[in-house]
Amino acid sequence: MATIFTKIIDRQIPCHLVLEDEHTIAFLDIGPLSEGHVLVVPKEEREFLHQLSDTSAAALGLAVARVSRAVVEELGCTAYNVLQNNGSAAHQAVPHVHFHVIPMQADGRGLGVRWDTGTLDHAAGAALAARLKARVSRGPGA
Numbered sequence: 001m002a003t004i005f006t007k008i009i010d011r012q013i014p015c016h017l018v019l020e021d022e023h024t025i026a027f028l029d030i031g032p033l034s035e036g037h038v039l040v041v042p043k044e045e046r047e048f049l050h051q052l053s054d055t056s057a058a059a060l061g062l063a064v065a066r067v068s069r070a071v072v073e074e075l076g077c078t079a080y081n082v083l084q085n086n087g088s089a090a091h092q093a094v095p096h097v098h099f100h101v102i103p104m105q106a107d108g109r110g111l112g113v114r115w116d117t118g119t120l121d122h123a124a125g126a127a128l129a130a131r132l133k134a135r136v137s138r139g140p141g142a
Contacts, residue, residue, distance in 0.1 A: 035109075
């Protein structure tokens, strides 16, 4: 599954590196929505977030938080979005897990989001939460 991110990880393609550790790499997006738009990518090659090992997922969460802190402190933004898409139908352009850290700028540049909310039925919500809780407690792949 050699994607553009794999080539960046393997140093076949250059990037503007922001962070790198054993499990993750973060770099400036070459098509930014705003100044400071950073991609945070696990070195483990998986297309979907649910496919990541717990080790990579934990490292990715830490890296996203560290990059977010740096973006806020360096750019002085007061708001930002963290975006992660899974699958082409969900607008994932590169089939390798990645998070976007997208600062909102004073001029309004950043991620524009339309959020069409629904209503959660209490009984259906309780039943779904119980099923999800049982599945989470079984662990990955169970």
